[in-house]
Amino acid sequence: MTSEISPSEAATLQLGALPLTEITKLSGLEIFQHMKEGKLPAPPIMVTMQIFLETAEAGRAVFRGNPGKAHMNPQGTVHGGWISTILDTSMSCAxxxxxxxxxxxxxxxxxxxxxxxxxxGSGEVRCEGLVAHRGSRLATAEGRLVDAKGKLIAHGTVTCMIFPLQTA
Structure with a gap:
């Protein structure tokens, strides 16, 4: 199964920032459920980077990606920024x-x-993020990016600051 989305498919997606006034009553997990159901917009970066949500559950988020020529660095490999983006996405979304x-x-x-x-062009990759710690203001998560054969490409950690949403 490939996660690649065509330009015509991308045009049918509801893309954009989350409407802050609508999400204040939803938990983080509910927000992901609403995005998957098309009730809330998905982030536009997913189309540009070819990174797509597979699973979101409490403390865990899995994304699939399909890096192509648009994501190459001068040496012809996938740019480290793309790798960092999918790791940051999976860990932060966890x-x-x-x-x-x-x-x-x-x-x-x-x-x-x-x-x-x-x-x-090496095929679809999978990136899983898992929360290691969730405090009142800081959370940390760990992530692993593997290729289609399950070989580790990269791993990482993220720290996130949690704060109240200001809608006014």
Whole structure:
């Protein structure tokens, strides 16, 4: 199964930022459920980066990606920024699943360790983020990016600051 989305499919998606006034009453996990059902917009970056949500459950988020030529660096491998993006996405979204209504978050630090090159066109990759700690203001998560054969491409950690949503 491939996660790649065509330009015509992308045009049919509801894309954009989450409407803050609508999400104040939803938990982080409910927000993901509403996005998957098309009731809330999905982030536009998913189309650009070819990164798509597979699973979101309490403390866990899994994304699939399909890096292509548009994501290459000068050496012809997938740019480290793409690898960092899918790791940040999966780990931060794992934190997002644990938010209470009225809370939002932002990444404050990201550490990525790349252990082998990823080639464009090598097929779909899978990235899983798991919350390691959720406090009242800070949360940390760990993530692993693997190729279609299950070989580790990169792993990392993220720290997120949690704060109340200000809608006014």
């Amino acid at each position: 934190v997002h699943t644990e938010l209470k209504p009225g809370e939002i978050y932002t990444t404050t630090s990201l550490t990525v360790n790349m252990v082998r090159p990823l080639m464009p």
